Amino acid sequence: MLDHLITHDDNLRMVPTDRNELTAAVGRLREELRTLPEGSDSARTRVLTRWIGIAQMCLGNHDEARTFLRQSLDIAATIGNSRAVVATGLNLGDAHRYAGDPQSADALYRSALNTARSRHPELVDFALQHTGKHLMERGDLAGAQGHLQEALRLRIAKGDAELVESTQAALDRVELLISQAGAVTADPTTPGQWTGWLQSRTTARTPARWAGDFPALRDAVRGLTSQQRVAPRHLRHRRDQSFPADLLTAMAEEAEKAITADGYLHNGKWNAAVGDAAHHFTEQVDLTAVVGRSTGLDVEQPHTGVYIAYLEEGQFLDFHVDEPGFGEANLILCLKHERPTSAPRVSTTVFITVDGYLECDLGPGDCVVFDGALTPHGRTPLSVGESVTLVSFGFRARDQVPHKVAEPRPIPG
Incomplete structure (x- = not known):
């Protein structure tokens, strides 16, 4: 819905391609959400709140991002859309991570990964990718490398070149950090x-x-x-x-x-x-x-x-x-x-x-x-x-x- 207005920065975090355009797009989605007729299909509300939350996260509006993504996640759980639960749980994990709340993010990533492994194997690579970047930011470079290597194998098997490129970029960054750390992994004070x-x-x-x-x-x-x-x-x-x-x-x-x-x-x-x-x-x-x-x-x-x-x-x-x-x-x-x-x-x-x-x-x-x-x-x-x-x-x-x-x-x- 808003993919064309979102890219990744050098730290592999989502940012706007054009801040003004993304802000305007969020305004339109919020207006549609506000004017939905009473009794409308909750699935549309779920989609709108999810994308508003993702966009607000990219714009740096962390409180609103978490509010809308939590609403979308709750709707997905209520209507029994477990696939959306996984996807939106990962987005909400990102929102907490971007806001400096790694503990809440960790719980959301792990829950999404567990659900993906048990119910939606087609989403496991996405859960591994998000969790791997989270671990990288927390300094668990070995854990990040393991998650991203597994994600890369799954994405190569899917044959999706864009997904492979995204995971390879994250894996390259982790391996660069590992090489820069040098002897840090052997530091007996960690x-x-x-x-x-x-x-x-x-x-x-x-x-x-x-x-x-x-x-x-x-x-x-x-x-x-x-x-x-x-x-x-x-x-x-x-x-x-x-x-x-x-x-x-x-x-x-x-x-x-x-x-x-x-x-x-x-x-x-x-x-x-x-x-x-x-x-x-x-x-x-x-x-x-x-x-x-x-x-x-x-x-x-x-x-x-x-x-x-x-x-x-x-x-x-x-x-x-x-x-x-x-x-x-x-x-x-x-x-x-x-x-x-x-x-x-x-x-x-x-x-x-x-x-x-x-x-x-x-x-x-x-x-x-x-x-x-x-x-x-x-x-x-x-x-x-x-x-x-x-x-x-x-x-x-x-x-x-x-x-x-x-x-x-x-x-x-």
């Missing part, structure tokens, strides 16, 4: 290699090992956490702060629906993109004040969020550190924690600090604030009949000082 080192020496699965494990970890953890600006703080509901019960309930219900409909497994836990209830929560509750009071760090409003769920006996999250892009501060808020009264031990959020292992038993309304990029963290296994639902928000410091390692500390041999 989050992935810190995670691997930690998991080779301890595990959140077996707390009985911790006392024996810790002496060998102390110096390494001290080096890793020496530049953290936020140390882990467990904030209990009503004692340290109080969140409105109705907002917590709304998020818990939204999380359950999102995980059921669009959840994906990541590192052994269920993830799903946050929605209106979470956005309403952040509008009504000053989370920057919560972070500031507990850490002394002045942060911006959360720039990203994701629902997390642990639903099965034995499910756990092993120790790891996050990519720095999530921000200088993370806040994990418990929305629901069902626990059997007879269980000898309940699942906890756990950190490795210079003083040892810190366990936080989070009940509904409890939260923990920490620096995920510089504090090893995980979750101990669930007992029989136990389940946990959380929401995680990421914050950037207002002073715009990013995570940095002035004197990189190599992982011990």
Whole structure:
């Protein structure tokens, strides 16, 4: 519909070929949408809202892009058009990525790719292409390369020269970035290699090992956490702060629906993109004040969020550190924690600090604030009949000082 007015820039993002013409075209589509007769076929509304959203994304109007694309995606799901669900989910993922919300984008890309693989194999190459570019921007060059190589094979088999050219361009850029990075992939201070080192020496699965494990970890953890600006703080509901019960309930219900409909497994836990209830929560509750009071760090409003769920006996999250892009501060808020009264031990959020292992038993309304990029963290296994639902928000410091390692500390041999 608007393909002729859209191209890609040097960063492989969609931009207008002519900004004025695309703006005028959006105006015409919006007028058609506004004047659709009552009771019109919802399929036309879906198409119009999708293309308005895509165009607004290209024009840099991120809020409107996400609003229209979410509307189009909801219509596609309601009428049972699973093919459109995949395509529009990828567009909405792009809109979140362009707006600087990689966590929500990640959830949408993975959901679209999973649906394409299971129901629409003809769309798998498109899902791989979008996901590959997302991973490239996040710095996961190996993951991006793998996704794009698979997309290229599928597109060569399709015999569509234009699609092959598009994927080859993305793959060329990834391979250029890999060559420019040189020894970066072998840098022993990267989050992935810190995670691997930690998991080779301890595990959140077996707390009985911790006392024996810790002496060998102390110096390494001290080096890793020496530049953290936020140390882990467990904030209990009503004692340290109080969140409105109705907002917590709304998020818990939204999380359950999102995980059921669009959840994906990541590192052994269920993830799903946050929605209106979470956005309403952040509008009504000053989370920057919560972070500031507990850490002394002045942060911006959360720039990203994701629902997390642990639903099965034995499910756990092993120790790891996050990519720095999530921000200088993370806040994990418990929305629901069902626990059997007879269980000898309940699942906890756990950190490795210079003083040892810190366990936080989070009940509904409890939260923990920490620096995920510089504090090893995980979750101990669930007992029989136990389940946990959380929401995680990421914050950037207002002073715009990013995570940095002035004197990189190599992982011990």
